[in-house]
Amino acid sequence: MRLQSYLSKTLSKNSQCQTINQNNLLKHLQDGNNSPQQDNLSEQLSASIINLFICFRQINATVQDNPTGLGAARLRLCYTHSIAALYVFFILFRLAHHYHWANSFLVIIDISSEVRGTKHLTWYITFHHKNIYMPPPRPHPKTFAIVFERYVAAGKPDRAVKVFLSMHKHGCDRNLCAFNMLLDVLCKSKRVEMAFDLFRAFRGRFRADVVSYNIIANGWCLIKRTNRALEVLREMVERGLEPTISTYNLMLKGYFRAGQVKQGWEFFLKMKKRGCEIDVVTYTTVVHGFGVVGEVEKARRVFDDMVKEGCLPSVATYTALIQVLCKKSSVEDALVVFEEMVRKGYVPNTTTYNVVIRGLCHSGKMEKAMELMGRMKDDECEPNIQTYNVVIRYFCDAGEVEKGMELFGKMRSGECLPNLDTYNVLMSAMFVRKKADDLLVAGKLLIEMVDRGFVPRRFIFNRILNGLLLTGNQWFAKEILRLQSQSGRLPRHFKL
DNA sequence: ATAGGGTTAG
Numbered sequence: 001m002r003l004q005s006y007l008s009k010t011l012s013k014n015s016q017c018q019t020i021n022q023n024n025l026l027k028h029l030q031d032g033n034n035s036p037q038q039d040n041l042s043e044q045l046s047a048s049i050i051n052l053f054i055c056f057r058q059i060n061a062t063v064q065d066n067p068t069g070l071g072a073a074r075l076r077l078c079y080t081h082s083i084a085a086l087y088v089f090f091i092l093f094r095l096a097h098h099y100h101w102a103n104s105f106l107v108i109i110d111i112s113s114e115v116r117g118t119k120h121l122t123w124y125i126t127f128h129h130k131n132i133y134m135p136p137p138r139p140h141p142k143t144f145a146i147v148f149e150r151y152v153a154a155g156k157p158d159r160a161v162k163v164f165l166s167m168h169k170h171g172c173d174r175n176l177c178a179f180n181m182l183l184d185v186l187c188k189s190k191r192v193e194m195a196f197d198l199f200r201a202f203r204g205r206f207r208a209d210v211v212s213y214n215i216i217a218n219g220w221c222l223i224k225r226t227n228r229a230l231e232v233l234r235e236m237v238e239r240g241l242e243p244t245i246s247t248y249n250l251m252l253k254g255y256f257r258a259g260q261v262k263q264g265w266e267f268f269l270k271m272k273k274r275g276c277e278i279d280v281v282t283y284t285t286v287v288h289g290f291g292v293v294g295e296v297e298k299a300r301r302v303f304d305d306m307v308k309e310g311c312l313p314s315v316a317t318y319t320a321l322i323q324v325l326c327k328k329s330s331v332e333d334a335l336v337v338f339e340e341m342v343r344k345g346y347v348p349n350t351t352t353y354n355v356v357i358r359g360l361c362h363s364g365k366m367e368k369a370m371e372l373m374g375r376m377k378d379d380e381c382e383p384n385i386q387t388y389n390v391v392i393r394y395f396c397d398a399g400e401v402e403k404g405m406e407l408f409g410k411m412r413s414g415e416c417l418p419n420l421d422t423y424n425v426l427m428s429a430m431f432v433r434k435k436a437d438d439l440l441v442a443g444k445l446l447i448e449m450v451d452r453g454f455v456p457r458r459f460i461f462n463r464i465l466n467g468l469l470l471t472g473n474q475w476f477a478k479e480i481l482r483l484q485s486q487s488g489r490l491p492r493h494f495k496l
Numbered sequence: 497a498t499a500g501g502g503t504t505a506g
């Protein structure tokens with residue numbers, strides 16, 4: 001039992017864990033009910049479990065000291081080892097003297113639904129409420145936002161509504177805030193009609209405020225129905241609610257998104273004429289809006305105008321302009337603006353860098369892109385998952401899989417861990433080359449990603465299997481097949 | 497506690 005020896009070793013070494021009764025934990029592992037088959041755990045996974053174990057202790061400790069500030073870095077770590085996180089959660093759950101805090105629940109619900117779908121969501125909430133081991137008796141309101149979102153993403157919006165309506169049974173108020181969160185989740189998933197019906201039915205009861213109206217108006221804008229959004233705004237005014245600057249900004253954004261550039265521009269002029277306090281966000285929206293439809297000159301003009309009118313551009317405004325130039329003009333022009341902003345004392349952030357780096361990659365200037373990536377640290381922003389994914393993708397497209405792998409190696413050892421996309425890009429690149437060694441590497445990547453709780457698509461498995469069988473690597477093929485069956489991704493009617 | 501500008505390939 002490798003896991004057990006791991007645990008006892010780490011527990012005796014790590015002072016942070018000594019508050020936990022080792023015997024208790026080991027006994028739990030021995031009777032093993034309810035826990036995943038621990039014999040099948042790979043070494044790496046066992047190590048992650050330990051890591052997670054420590055994490056959860058720390059999360060709970062942190063929350064105890066300071067309920068508002070979570071150990072964000074620690075939390076992020078949990079997300080990269082979803083399976084291990086679930087496992088640890090349940091081990092701790094079974095310990096009589098251990099209890100989870102509301103925030104741990106929040107994290108675990110989020111993780112569980114990512115890995116297992118919506119199957120256990122209701123169970124979690126019910127359990128959360130009833131569990132006598134948990135002194136802070138009410139779930140964090142944010143937990144509900146996550147549950148709403150997961151149900152809606154799984155195509156079960158009515159379940160989300162149901163949970164909302166039964167919130168009070170789980171120890172949480174059905175208040176305006178929760179109502180707005182539900183509306184927002186529905187709107188963001190483009191189920192605006194449903195949100196609107198709900199809104200109309202309950203707006204009196206929950207005393208809908210500016211935020212509710214903004215959410216609904218924004219929802220109509222998201223599905224490009226600006227007329228409906230406008231109606232909502234009118235209604236809002238009729239009911240005596242004063243629109244805020246963000247109300248106007250979202251309307252403006254809606255026009256540009258719907259391709260109604262002319263209306264958008266007129267709306268902007270109207271805002272000016274009526275003496276709205278136009279802010280940077282407004283200008284940024286317009287610059288970006290013109291950019292999307294390819295009106296480089298107009299975007300530039302607005303950018304220049306704003307300074308004259310006494311509104312300084314922000315980093316986001318610069319980012320918008322740079323993106324416009326990358327897409328519709330040339331990377332060189334974009335770089336000029338980039339350097340100009342640096343000269344003026346702005347500090348580009350990760351998004352700005354990502355835009356420039358993407359532009360450079362797109363026009364084949366990989367060295368320059370790498371140079372900028374190195375520069376990011378000087379500006380105190382680290383490359384994030386998007387940065388890595390873009391550069392790796394373009395390296396792979398150019399057939400330089402090694403360079404992609406090099407970056408991938410950096411990711412694994414650093415703060416920024418690969419996601420599903422990263423794995424997919426790299427593995428696809430390996431299939432293109434069809435080298436026997438590549439297939440081995442791809443196979444290892446596959447094992448690693450399953451370990452981390454990602455569920456690879458069926459065809460990825462099949463491709464690797466085909467490749468391995470063609471190159472005569474029967475043994476490895478068998479391993480992969482076993483993995484495929486464990487992830488529930490076997491071909492239909494297939495028996496091992 | 498809830499909304500609110502800038503990043504994603506073909």
